[in-house]
Amino acid sequence: MNSPTTIYLDHAATTPLRREALDAMLPYLTEYYGNASCTYGLGQVSKEGIDAARKQVAQVLGCKAKQVLFTSGGTEADNLAILGVARGLADRGRHLITSAIEHHAVLHTCEALAKDGWDITVLPVDASGQIDPQTVADAIRDDTVLVSIMHGNNEVGTVQPLAEIGAITRASGVLLHTDAVQTFAHIPTDVETMQVDLLSLSGHKFHGPKGVGALYVKKGVHLRAIQYGGKQERGLRPSTENVAGIVGLGAAAALAADEMESEIARLTALRDQLIAALTALPDTRLNGHASDRLPNNVNVSAAGVEGEALNLRMGMHGIGSSTGSACTTGSPAPSHVLTAMGIDEPWLSGNLRLSLGRDTTTEQIEACVGHYTDIVKELRVSSPNYVPGAI
Numbered sequence: 001m002n003s004p005t006t007i008y009l010d011h012a013a014t015t016p017l018r019r020e021a022l023d024a025m026l027p028y029l030t031e032y033y034g035n036a037s038c039t040y041g042l043g044q045v046s047k048e049g050i051d052a053a054r055k056q057v058a059q060v061l062g063c064k065a066k067q068v069l070f071t072s073g074g075t076e077a078d079n080l081a082i083l084g085v086a087r088g089l090a091d092r093g094r095h096l097i098t099s100a101i102e103h104h105a106v107l108h109t110c111e112a113l114a115k116d117g118w119d120i121t122v123l124p125v126d127a128s129g130q131i132d133p134q135t136v137a138d139a140i141r142d143d144t145v146l147v148s149i150m151h152g153n154n155e156v157g158t159v160q161p162l163a164e165i166g167a168i169t170r171a172s173g174v175l176l177h178t179d180a181v182q183t184f185a186h187i188p189t190d191v192e193t194m195q196v197d198l199l200s201l202s203g204h205k206f207h208g209p210k211g212v213g214a215l216y217v218k219k220g221v222h223l224r225a226i227q228y229g230g231k232q233e234r235g236l237r238p239s240t241e242n243v244a245g246i247v248g249l250g251a252a253a254a255l256a257a258d259e260m261e262s263e264i265a266r267l268t269a270l271r272d273q274l275i276a277a278l279t280a281l282p283d284t285r286l287n288g289h290a291s292d293r294l295p296n297n298v299n300v301s302a303a304g305v306e307g308e309a310l311n312l313r314m315g316m317h318g319i320g321s322s323t324g325s326a327c328t329t330g331s332p333a334p335s336h337v338l339t340a341m342g343i344d345e346p347w348l349s350g351n352l353r354l355s356l357g358r359d360t361t362t363e364q365i366e367a368c369v370g371h372y373t374d375i376v377k378e379l380r381v382s383s384p385n386y387v388p389g390a391i
């Protein structure tokens with residue numbers, strides 16, 4: 001039996017559903033059960049719920065409602081963007097550009113295309129996890145059809161200079177997709193400012209429900225379906241809509257947008273308090289960009305410590321934290337993100353991610369610092385390779 005998690009600091013993995021979103025969803029799980037494709041009253045109630053949510057998401061993105069397609073999550077949105085463009089534009093060329101620090105929903109999709117004969121350029125990042133926009137410009141060829149660069153990194157929190165990259169892709173006539181799962185409803189994600197053509201988001205990363213996401217598709221972008229069936233979502237995401245999930249996502253997005261400014265300020269202060277306390281300990285350091293960083297992300301390495309052991313002990317003290325990304329937890333391979341940043345031992349394995357959310361308090365941060373300090377000390381005593389001050 002696992003001990004209860006009393007301090008949840010893993011919001012990059014998922015967030016609790018907020019009460020208001022649940023309340024908005026409940027009627028669609030009970031009395032409003034109609035299929036949105038049906039023309040009678042009940043069907044239309046569902047359709048109106050979906051339409052309202054589409055407007056709420058569009059409002060946050062600064063786009064038109066009809067440019068938002070609902071999907072089953074961030075992963076499906078990434079797959080639809082990349083495979084949909086690849087299939088739609090294969091006649092124009094078969095070259096794609098992405099980066100080494102993408103989520104596996106993007107990286108593995110690109111790898112699947114590579115097996116089908118596509119040429120994939122994987123751009124490097126600097127030590128802070130940032131992509132130099134010039135490398136995007138240099139990588140674009142006559143046969144390039146898509147650039148896919150994430151907005152905010154889920155492991156180290158680094159935010160990419162997307163507007164600069166967007167200016168380059170637009171000038172070259174190449175489409176730009178961004179995985180904005182960690183940034184949508186957290187920091188501004190205006191699609192015009194960033195000049196992106198496709199953008200993925202996911203409900204459960206901003207206190208909405210799991211199993212629902214969306215893809216923004218700019219007008220004129222030709223996507224070919226990757227699944228076949230009914231006409232839902234312009235035929236690009238066939239299947240009876242997850243009405244309650246979509247309504248919950250819309251509600252959570254609208255609420256987060258209203259609170260965004262104050263939440264950015266509050267979380268940034270908590271984040272910096274946590275970073276300052278952890279990096280004040282001997283032989284520890286921050287991973288990721290110091291300022292171009294998600295307001296809720298802390299990623300710190302401690303020399304002489306195994307991240308997995310540290311993470312397990314944090315869990316035993318009731319703290320929910322993560323090593324690398326949730327998807328790779330349990331696998332012994334080092335994080336592909338930290339590796340791409342050129343991070344080496346002793347920093348590579350001793351890494352811990354703490355990600356904050358709207359329920360995180362100063363008291364929780366203080367308690368977390370206390371436990372982290374004790375656990376690192378304890379683990380270092382039994383670490384044969386650790387010599388204090390030798391780094």
Ligand SMILES: *Cc1c(COP(=O)(O)O)cnc(C)c1O
Binds near residue numbers: 203
């Ligand atoms: C969580 C996450 C995803 C996957 O979203 P799901 O809705 O869980 O499929 C994709 N990209 C990033 C950056 C994420 O953090």
